[in-house]
Amino acid sequence: MGLLTILKKLKRKEKEMRILMLxxxxxxxxxxxxxxxxxPIDTISPTLGFNIKTLDHNGYKLNVWDVGGxxxxxxxxxxxxxxxxxxxxxxDSADRRRLEDCKEEMHKLLQEERLEGxxxxxxxxxxxLPGAVPTKDIATILDLESIKTHHWKIYKASAITAxxxxxxxxxxxxxxxxxxxxxx
Amino acid sequence: xxxxxxxxxxxxxxxCRRDRERKNIIEKRKEEKQQLIVESEQLSYFKNIFxxxxxxxxxxxxSTESVPDSKLxxxxxxxxxxxxxxxxxxxxxxxxxxxxxxxxxxxxxxxLENDATQLETKLIPRKKFGFKNRRVFxxxxxxxxxxxxxxxxxxxxxxxxxxxxxxNNKQICNRYGDNTCMLLGKVDEKLVLDAENVxxxxxxxSDLKRCTVRVYGTPNTLHMVSLVQCxxxxxxxxxxxxxxxxHDSQFAFACQQxxxxxxxxxxxxxxxTSRAIIEDSTKIxxxxxxWTYEDQMNHFKLAGLNPKINNxxxxxxxxxxxxxxISPNWSVLEPDKRVKSWD
Ligand SMILES: Nc1nc2c(ncn2[C@@H]2O[C@H](COP(=O)(O)OP(=O)(O)O)[C@@H](O)[C@H]2O)c(=O)[nH]1
Ligand SMILES: [Mg+2]
Numbered sequence: 001m002g003l004l005t006i007l008k009k010l011k012r013k014e015k016e017m018r019i020l021m022l023x024x025x026x027x028x029x030x031x032x033x034x035x036x037x038x039x040p041i042d043t044i045s046p047t048l049g050f051n052i053k054t055l056d057h058n059g060y061k062l063n064v065w066d067v068g069g070x071x072x073x074x075x076x077x078x079x080x081x082x083x084x085x086x087x088x089x090x091x092d093s094a095d096r097r098r099l100e101d102c103k104e105e106m107h108k109l110l111q112e113e114r115l116e117g118x119x120x121x122x123x124x125x126x127x128x129l130p131g132a133v134p135t136k137d138i139a140t141i142l143d144l145e146s147i148k149t150h151h152w153k154i155y156k157a158s159a160i161t162a163x164x165x166x167x168x169x170x171x172x173x174x175x176x177x178x179x180x181x182x183x184x
Numbered sequence: 185x186x187x188x189x190x191x192x193x194x195x196x197x198x199x200c201r202r203d204r205e206r207k208n209i210i211e212k213r214k215e216e217k218q219q220l221i222v223e224s225e226q227l228s229y230f231k232n233i234f235x236x237x238x239x240x241x242x243x244x245x246x247s248t249e250s251v252p253d254s255k256l257x258x259x260x261x262x263x264x265x266x267x268x269x270x271x272x273x274x275x276x277x278x279x280x281x282x283x284x285x286x287x288x289x290x291x292x293x294x295x296l297e298n299d300a301t302q303l304e305t306k307l308i309p310r311k312k313f314g315f316k317n318r319r320v321f322x323x324x325x326x327x328x329x330x331x332x333x334x335x336x337x338x339x340x341x342x343x344x345x346x347x348x349x350x351x352n353n354k355q356i357c358n359r360y361g362d363n364t365c366m367l368l369g370k371v372d373e374k375l376v377l378d379a380e381n382v383x384x385x386x387x388x389x390s391d392l393k394r395c396t397v398r399v400y401g402t403p404n405t406l407h408m409v410s411l412v413q414c415x416x417x418x419x420x421x422x423x424x425x426x427x428x429x430x431h432d433s434q435f436a437f438a439c440q441q442x443x444x445x446x447x448x449x450x451x452x453x454x455x456x457t458s459r460a461i462i463e464d465s466t467k468i469x470x471x472x473x474x475w476t477y478e479d480q481m482n483h484f485k486l487a488g489l490n491p492k493i494n495n496x497x498x499x500x501x502x503x504x505x506x507x508x509x510i511s512p513n514w515s516v517l518e519p520d521k522r523v524k525s526w527d
Contacts, residue, residue, distance in 0.1 A: 025443060026405075026424050026426060026441070026443060042440075042488070043457070043458055044440075044441070044458060045441065045458045045459035046441055046443055046458075046459055046460075046461040046500070082294075094386050094404070094405065095386075095405070095407075097388060097390075097407055097409065129384075129386070129404055130384060130385065131385055131386045131404070
């Protein structure tokens with residue numbers, strides 16, 4: 001029995017998934033996590049280092065890693081890649097100024113060997129703002145069509161109104177479970 | 185006495201042979217037994233080595249709190265290489281490890297690794313982890329989409345600048361399919377944005393030199409990029425203020441979060457209900473928000489900011505994460521040096 005099989009078996013038993021939440025700073029990662037957990041969202045501070053939160057969702061235990069988006073931390077993202085099942089990339093849809101930066105960071109991330117095969121969910125966040133770039137334009141700007149190495153899906157979302165947050169989480173957990181719990 | 189009979193010889197030889205055989209069997213059994221012991225001992229041997237070395241790493245990490253700063257990077261280097269060694273050891277040992285032991289060892293390593301990363305980020309001011317090759321992927325074919333998009337943005341900006349700028353007393357609000365207000369590329373000007381244009385929209389101030397900017401109302405987010413020798417006064421911002429590459433300027437604003445990057449010699453008259461962080465910045469001075477205008481209290485309400493909560497003097501520096509000493513990159517502006525009136 002190889003290491004991978006052992007790990008797979010363990011995972012299947014515990015119904016555990018490891019999900020990384022990444023994106024530029026100020027995208028709304030921490031707010032989304034807090035919204036999902038039901039914590040208050042009006043006192044959120046910029047994330048120093050990272051938070052790990054566990055969500056129970058549809059019988060799955062999701063370990064969500066919310067990693068600070070500051071430049072000095074981006075090189076540390078690597079440290080969290082090992083055995084990641086899913087990646088949630090959060091975009092500040094109103095931040096036109098940094099959309100290019102956002103695209104670059106995301107594509108760079110997807111080239112990481114250790115993230116190979118991880119399911120990718122993109123939240124086009126802050127869609128409650130009148131100045132938000134429409135989701136389909138975000139998809140174009142981020143060049144999602146070119147992604148062939150990962151299952152991906154983009155959702156129009158808002159951490160403030162909670163629009164599509166659960167839908168997104170449902171999709172990513174379904175996709176992951178199809179891959180790691182049933183296929184062998 | 186000279187010799188024994190053949191039958192006797194035969195007997196003696198037979199006895200010797202049997203004895204040898206017996207000994208061989210014993211030896212073999214012993215070996216087999218030994219082998220078994222080895223196998224079962226392998227696990228405890230592994231555990232011994234593995235966890236005692238984990239303990240060593242833990243001790244190293246614990247020592248970082250009390251060790252002089254100059255020794256820190258050596259310690260973290262040691263921790264890193266030790267973790268790698270243990271990872272290899274674990275990998276090599278997986279053949280005889282049971283799933284449970286394997287998992288436990290992996291978890292232990294993972295925790296150590298996370299602790300190390302966290303501590304290192306906290307204790308060592310950033311130098312070696314620059315993000316220099318961020319633009320590397322710029323050359324790829326795919327980036328054309330983005331450039332095109334940004335080109336559109338530029339065009340929209342210049343339309344806004346030419347069209348509205350003249351009519352509206354240098355007030356520029358663009359409507360590039362959205363409600364972003366922008367002030368771009370001005371030198372030596374006095375600029376004003378009004379509440380009706382600003383409320384709930386994102387405001388971008390970029391590439392301004394020696395300008396005075398007043399923004400009345402409640403922007404959703406405020407971006408300030410590449411401002412030099414400017415004075416910028418702003419009403420309550422609903423969410424965050426992002427500052428990048430600003431120098432020799434003074435700002436007054438209220439907001440929920442502040443993230444200030446790569447800036448020097450700036451004074452911020454600040455009202456902040458959550459926290460401010462700075463990164464790659466020096467000579468940052470803070471004082472309480474003291475710009476007032478009519479309607480400001482309404483704007484606080486509109487922005488959802490509590491006027492009574494202000495954490496203006498607690499700033500986190502991403503380049504200075506030790507708790508014992510305060511970052512040299514920012515300080516409180518002495519009261520007698522503060523601007524008394526903005527008119
Ligand atoms: N309008 C709006 N603001 C949001 C949304 N999500 C987050 N924010 C705000 O954006 C700022 C940054 O959020 P935060 O969660 O700290 O970002 P992080 O750096 O990605 O963790 C905060 O002021 C949030 O209130 C959203 O969906 N809509
Ligand atoms: Mg955060």
